[in-house]
Amino acid sequence: MTPNGRMSLPIGIRKRLGLEAGGAVLVEETADGVVLRTVGQAVAKAQAIAKRYAQQPDASVDAFLAARREDSGE
Template identity: 60%
Template sequence: MTIQVNIAPNGRMILPADVRKRLGLADGGALLFEETPGGLILRTVAQSVAHARSLARKYTADKPDASVEGFLANRRAEGGE
């Protein structure tokens, strides 16, 4: 789906109410822009977290200690702490 959003001279843009509602932003909220060579990707914070987790899973799926806790435990063990 493509929706045109106009940007005011002061940099503000208004998302249509039905889009805000679908994204769970009816009462306001935060969006993150990701600039890519192909253009901008607009995601809610929850969508961005889910995207980051899916990317991390590609590299950590077969590594049980590939977590923040596992990383810190390994660093402590290597550092003699």
């Protein structure tokens, strides 16, 4: 990590993830550390969460948000 907070990912990881110079990644802080996700991975995760909650008997927006807050520990 550089003094200004920039990090470099090894070329092998960048190639496997399809990241190019200046590519966007999302950073998620967890209890176990930090998770980096590509935008595509983050979208897929959000879609999976939405699909899981859409199958619930009470699939209202308010119920979704309340369950999501509970899942994230907020």
